[in-house]
Amino acid sequence: MSESSSPPWSSDSVGLVSPRTLHFDQPLELDCGRSLDAFDLIIETYGELNAARSNAVLICHALSGDHHAAGYHSATDRKPGWWESCVGPGKPIDTNRFFVVCLNNLGGCCGSTGPNQLRADNGKPWGPDFPIVTVRDWVRSQQRLMQALELPRWAAVIGGSLGGMQALQWSVDFPDLTRHVVAIAAAPRLSTQNIAFNEVARQAILTDPDFHDGRYAEHATVPSRGLMLARMLGHITYLSDNAMADKFGRDLISGNPQFSFEAEFQVESYLRYQGRSFIDRFDANTYLLMTKALDYFDPAREFGGDLASAFERTEAGFLLVAFTRDWRFSPERSRELMRALLQAGKSVSYACIDSPLGHDDFLVPVPDYLKVFGQYMHKVAKEAGA
Amino acid sequence: MSESSSPPWSSDSVGLVSPRTLHFDQPLELDCGRSLDAFDLIIETYGELNAARSNAVLICHALSGDHHAAGYHSATDRKPGWWESCVGPGKPIDTNRFFVVCLNNLGGCCGSTGPNQLRADNGKPWGPDFPIVTVRDWVRSQQRLMQALELPRWAAVIGGSLGGMQALQWSVDFPDLTRHVVAIAAAPRLSTQNIAFNEVARQAILTDPDFHDGRYAEHATVPSRGLMLARMLGHITYLSDNAMADKFGRDLISGNPQFSFEAEFQVESYLRYQGRSFIDRFDANTYLLMTKALDYFDPAREFGGDLASAFERTEAGFLLVAFTRDWRFSPERSRELMRALLQAGKSVSYACIDSPLGHDDFLVPVPDYLKVFGQYMHKVAKEAGA
Numbered sequence: 001m002s003e004s005s006s007p008p009w010s011s012d013s014v015g016l017v018s019p020r021t022l023h024f025d026q027p028l029e030l031d032c033g034r035s036l037d038a039f040d041l042i043i044e045t046y047g048e049l050n051a052a053r054s055n056a057v058l059i060c061h062a063l064s065g066d067h068h069a070a071g072y073h074s075a076t077d078r079k080p081g082w083w084e085s086c087v088g089p090g091k092p093i094d095t096n097r098f099f100v101v102c103l104n105n106l107g108g109c110c111g112s113t114g115p116n117q118l119r120a121d122n123g124k125p126w127g128p129d130f131p132i133v134t135v136r137d138w139v140r141s142q143q144r145l146m147q148a149l150e151l152p153r154w155a156a157v158i159g160g161s162l163g164g165m166q167a168l169q170w171s172v173d174f175p176d177l178t179r180h181v182v183a184i185a186a187a188p189r190l191s192t193q194n195i196a197f198n199e200v201a202r203q204a205i206l207t208d209p210d211f212h213d214g215r216y217a218e219h220a221t222v223p224s225r226g227l228m229l230a231r232m233l234g235h236i237t238y239l240s241d242n243a244m245a246d247k248f249g250r251d252l253i254s255g256n257p258q259f260s261f262e263a264e265f266q267v268e269s270y271l272r273y274q275g276r277s278f279i280d281r282f283d284a285n286t287y288l289l290m291t292k293a294l295d296y297f298d299p300a301r302e303f304g305g306d307l308a309s310a311f312e313r314t315e316a317g318f319l320l321v322a323f324t325r326d327w328r329f330s331p332e333r334s335r336e337l338m339r340a341l342l343q344a345g346k347s348v349s350y351a352c353i354d355s356p357l358g359h360d361d362f363l364v365p366v367p368d369y370l371k372v373f374g375q376y377m378h379k380v381a382k383e384a385g386a
Numbered sequence: 387m388s389e390s391s392s393p394p395w396s397s398d399s400v401g402l403v404s405p406r407t408l409h410f411d412q413p414l415e416l417d418c419g420r421s422l423d424a425f426d427l428i429i430e431t432y433g434e435l436n437a438a439r440s441n442a443v444l445i446c447h448a449l450s451g452d453h454h455a456a457g458y459h460s461a462t463d464r465k466p467g468w469w470e471s472c473v474g475p476g477k478p479i480d481t482n483r484f485f486v487v488c489l490n491n492l493g494g495c496c497g498s499t500g501p502n503q504l505r506a507d508n509g510k511p512w513g514p515d516f517p518i519v520t521v522r523d524w525v526r527s528q529q530r531l532m533q534a535l536e537l538p539r540w541a542a543v544i545g546g547s548l549g550g551m552q553a554l555q556w557s558v559d560f561p562d563l564t565r566h567v568v569a570i571a572a573a574p575r576l577s578t579q580n581i582a583f584n585e586v587a588r589q590a591i592l593t594d595p596d597f598h599d600g601r602y603a604e605h606a607t608v609p610s611r612g613l614m615l616a617r618m619l620g621h622i623t624y625l626s627d628n629a630m631a632d633k634f635g636r637d638l639i640s641g642n643p644q645f646s647f648e649a650e651f652q653v654e655s656y657l658r659y660q661g662r663s664f665i666d667r668f669d670a671n672t673y674l675l676m677t678k679a680l681d682y683f684d685p686a687r688e689f690g691g692d693l694a695s696a697f698e699r700t701e702a703g704f705l706l707v708a709f710t711r712d713w714r715f716s717p718e719r720s721r722e723l724m725r726a727l728l729q730a731g732k733s734v735s736y737a738c739i740d741s742p743l744g745h746d747d748f749l750v751p752v753p754d755y756l757k758v759f760g761q762y763m764h765k766v767a768k769e770a771g772a
Contacts, residue, residue: 032645132645192630192653193622199654200618203661206647207611209595225593229615232586236579244578250684257682259418259518261592261674265681267578268585275589288647295651296643298636 008075012088014046014095017071017081021111024144028106031134031296038120041145042067042111043103046087047095049151055386056151057093058142058178059083059102060159060166063234063290064282066110069102070095083160085365092373093158097386101149106141107133107289115285116217128214128285135162135297139169143177155384156180156377160362161329162290165297168337171314172299180380181314182373184321185362187333188307188340189298194328197237198291201230205284214285223284228275230287235274240325240358300340307340317347319376321362321369324352328359349376394461398474400432400481403457403467407497410530414492417520417682424506427531428453428497429489432473433481435537441772442537443479444528444564445469445488446545446552449620449676450668452496455488456481469546471751478759479544483772487535492527493519493675501671502603514600514671521548521683525555529563541770542566542763546748547715548676551683554723557700558685566766567700568759570707571748573719574693574726575684580714583623584677587616591670600671609670614661616673621660626711626744686726693726703733705762707748707755710738714745735762 009015025038044067049056059069061082070087072080087093093100104112107130111117115130146154157167157178164186171181190198205211208226212219239247248267252258263269303309318341322334331352341348351372355361361369395401411424430453435442445455447468456473458466467488473479479486490498493516497503501516532540543553543564550572557567576584591597594612598605625633634653638644649655689695704727708720717738727734737758741747747755 031643189636191627192634192636192651193625193627195636195651196618196622196630196653196657199649199651199657200615200622202647203618203658204590204615207615229586229590229593232582232589233619236582236586239579241577241579244582248578250575250578250581257417259678261588261678263585265578265581265585267582271582271585272589292645292647 009072009080012090013080013084014071014088016075017044017046017068017073019044019067019111022145022148024141024148026144028137028141028144030131030137032131034131036106036113036131039106039113039141040111040117041103041106041113041141043101043145044068044071044081045102046070046100047098049099050386052385053151054384055097055155055381056099056101056149057156057158057380058146058154059087059093059100060138060142060157060163061102061105062159062161062163063294064278065163066108067102067104067112068110069100082363085363086370086373092370092377094374094377094381097381098155098377101145103142103145105133105138107286107293109283109286114283115214115289116283125217127217130285130289132292133289135165135169135293136173138166138293139173142166142170143174146177154178155386156182156380158182159186160184161186161359162294162297165294169297169299171316171318172310175313176315178316179383180319181316182319182321182376183334183337184373185323185326185329185359186320186337187329188300188337190294195295197233198295201233202288202291204229204233205288211284216284222279224279227279227282227284227287231278231282232271232275235271237328238358238360240327240356242325243357246356307336308343311341311344311346314346318349319373320348320350321372322350322352323358323361323366323369324354325356326359326361395458395466398476399466399470400457400474402461403430403432403454403459405430405453405497408531408534410527410534412530414523414527414530416517416523418517420517422492422499422517425492425499425527426497426503427489427492427499427527429487429531430454430457430467431488432456432486433484435485436772438771439537440770441483441541441767442485442487442535443542443544443766444532444540445473445479445486446524446528446543446549447488447491448545448547448549449680450664451549452494453488453490453498454496455486468749471749472756472759478756478763480763480767483767484541484763487531489528489531491519491524493672493679495669495672500669501600501675502669511603513603516671516675518678519675521551521555521679522559524552524679525559528552528556529560532563540564541772542568542766544568545572546570547572547745548680548683551680555683555685557702557704558696561699562701564702565769566705567702568705568707568762569720569723570759571709571712571715571745572706572723573715574686574723576680581681583619584681587619588674588677590615590619591674597670602670608665610665613665613668613670613673617664617668618657618661621657623714624744624746626713626742628711629743632742693722694729697727697730697732700732704735705759706734706736707758708736708738709744709747709752709755710740711742712745712747
């Protein structure tokens with residue numbers, strides 16, 4: 001139309017993308033003993049499926065992620081998908097070679113069946129009546145998605161943090177359905193401290209008077225205080241002490257102490273902003289579900305606590321990536337995974353990336369990380385004939 | 387009266403103690419620019435002042451501490467004072483040798499002038515109108531206390547955590563009024579992450595609908611949700627990841643996942659209990675004040691950011707103690723103090739105690755800690771002629 005019609009994104013972006021929703025009408029049994037009669041999953045795909053149907057990779061999202069991993073929903077979008085740094089033409093998850101699938105998990109709040117969606121039986125929001133789902137439940141639902149897309153197996157299942165845990169669980173529960181697992185900044189289970197932080201976040205939400213036992217939608221309100229506190233606390237665990245110090249130090253917004261409870265250190269202002277903006281885009285019931293899925297994740301549990309046994313049957317090869325300054329899921333947690341995989345006789349590559357940010361490093365383009373990740377995915381692509 | 391009349395405490399306890407309140411009627415100028423026309427400090431003392439008045443030591447309390455450092459208020463008390471492990475006959479702070487003074491700080495909630503006390507001018511609780519106080523203000527008020535007790539100087543000022551910060555500030559602001567400083571599990575200033583945790587705790591309280599801008603007493607309520615969350619979060623930072631893992635692991639109260647938001651991991655139950663019991667004994671406005679005093683503490687600030695300069699004029703000798711697993715104020719923070727003191731040409735002893743608990747180690751009788759502390763205090767006592 002005019003010279004401004006050139007797309008606003010760079011050539012290594014997948015560019016304009018659209019989600020689509022798949023409906024599943026076979027009941028899904030859940031770990032909690034309940035089942036979903038039917039459910040929807042909203043997904044995005046990037047790249048093309050090859051004729052052999054061998055180049056499909058699944059991206060699993062983390063706590064506050066969704067199906068929009070890469071690209072833009074419109075030319076006026078201010079931000080791309082959450083993993084734009086790693087997904088696109090020529091990037092580690094190379095959309096010139098792979099058919100990339102990313103979904104919003106069950107219980108999520110971005111379009112898949114979850115607390116903020118309406119129930120088919122009574123037309124009301126699920127709210128707190130949505131079942132507490134586990135990583136195993138998600139993997140089971142993702143296997144339905146694989147079938148719906150008529151994929152014989154994944155070339156790789158890939159994720160960071162809670163997403164990495166899903167990738168690991170895939171290799172345990174469907175040992176022959178993924179050729180590779182890429183688990184970044186993940187852990188074989190939460191530590192006691194991890195659970196403790198989740199519990200504080202949950203209590204912040206559960207005790208918010210606007211929570212109304214999870215039926216806040218019916219009360220036309222939102223437990224915004226609780227959700228804000230949960231997010232502020234989360235952010236502290238996503239960044240290393242050093243990264244926070246480098247970014248904000250002890251800098252005062254107005255240069256001098258104000259002797260008030262207004263935000264006066266820069267870091268206070270940052271956290272409040274992060275907390276407030278989360279309220280608009282995330283659902284409190286979903287936040288509760290995600291933290292429980294994290295707490296429960298423990299693939300060794302069904303194998304008498306022996307992690308190596310859990311991985312024994314898998315045919316997958318593994319890439320584990322950790323970040324030096326990650327204190328939420330420290331490199332030691334990835335090494336624990338590595339040792340179990342080696343003990344189980346699996347092929348495993350492990351990289352510990354020296355980077356300052358912390359847990360959030362998995363979302364940013366740290367050069368060494370992109371190289372390690374890209375080289376591994378190059379191997380995955382070659383094997384897949386992509 | 388009967389054979390049960392033998393005291394319920396062991397021979398190394400100071401036993402039955404009683405607090406007393408001192409009234410100060412000279413105005414106290416505060417860092418915030420306001421002043422207190424008069425104020426009360428509630429104190430406890432243990433041991434006897436010698437004729438030379440040279441054996442007095444001051445104990446400064448931490449965030450949730452008070453004047454009741456040792457002994458029992460009655461024969462039926464279930465718990466002794468908060469530092470019973472270190473204060474008593476034959477203990478590091480040996481009450482056979484020292485005259486020990488411990489106070490509740492200004493702004494506290496245990497009897498000294500603070501938010502939960504009534505104003506002299508209108509008979510109403512101070513509430514949120516109590517000024518935001520700093521570590522320097524506390525030290526200034528403690529110097530008034532020293533004068534009231536007719537003490538020429540302290541043989542030592544001693545404290546852990548925020549208490550250690552007060553001890554350090556004493557050496558900066560009154561360089562000739564303390565012979566020794568013992569700063570345990572302290573830091574020269576809060577890190578950005580420390581401030582961030584404080585900010586989440588404050589937001590939990592400030593956004594609690596029962597907070598009423600701090601005037602909850604007038605509304606006959608208490609911001610119990612906020613105070614509970616603040617305390618739960620605090621407890622996570624007081625314990626090391628390892629200590630939490632050793633104590634609670636991933637143990638489930640009922641053995642199996644319950645798929646509910648009730649406390650099901652042992653650590654959840656522990657944190658909820660700690661949070662709830664704090665509501666009954668602590669005041670939310672005081673909690674806010676304590677966290678601000680922590681955030682503002684930065685003795686180097688007035689000296690162009692040069693910590694060594696801050697300590698230049700002091701005549702005190704220093705003992706710094708850190709604990710290997712303390713991640714709130716890690717050993718590196720104590721080493722930072724040590725380096726500044728050495729640069730200033732001061733006498734400094736530094737011990738890093740290998741102990742699993744974390745920040746809370748300063749409150750418990752870790753054998754190496756008691757030995758290092760005791761030996762240093764033995765030297766202090768000899769110097770003081772005690």
